[in-house]
Amino acid sequence: MATSKAIEAQSKTAEIHRGPAACKEKFLELLENFSVPRCLFQMADIEAAELEEFGFNRSTGFFWLRQKAKTECKIHKIGTIYFDVEVAGFIEQHRMWKLTGVKGKEMMVTLPLCEILVGYPSADKVKCLSTAGVYRVRLIADFLNTK
Structure with a gap:
């Protein structure tokens, strides 16, 4: 579990919050502070996603979320997004990278996402890159339509 080791290393100087309400509040606050639309991470709004822990290391930009079980979110114009028990990565203004757990x-292809660029190539779009180098540019509004 490389993600668990990264979380352990980063947690020494991180802000850590526990409990579903606190985790949801702090994670959504983080997304807002870095201008990442909350609709990209709808796991925070899914009732079944019982968030257990949220951590953020301000000095490195590393964040993580732990939940009790894997969750999935079906989005009408996009497809299905799966969130593992541990979701982690780095965040900066309009960008998340080195993502794990997403x-x-x-169609019929499932790929792990490693980077999300908001406002690329225009302000109303988001670019999602997979670890295989495949990417899609989508309208941010497309992520609002869940099934």
Whole structure:
């Protein structure tokens, strides 16, 4: 579990919050502070996603979320997004990278996402890159339509 080791290393100087309400509040606050639309991470709004822990290391930009079980979110124009028990990565203004624990399924192909660029190539779009180098540019509004 490389993600668990990274979380352990980063947690020494991180802000850590526990409990579903606190985790949801702090994670959504983080997304807002870095201009990442909350609709990209709808796991925070899914009732079944019982968030257990949220951590953020301000000095490195590393964040993580732990939940009790894997969750999935079906989005009408996008496909299905899967969130593992541990989701982690780095965040900066309009960008998340080195993501782990997030997979996207479009048609019949499921690929792990490693980077999200908001406002690329225009302000109303988001670019999602997979670890395989495949990417999709989508309208941010497309992520609002869940099934």
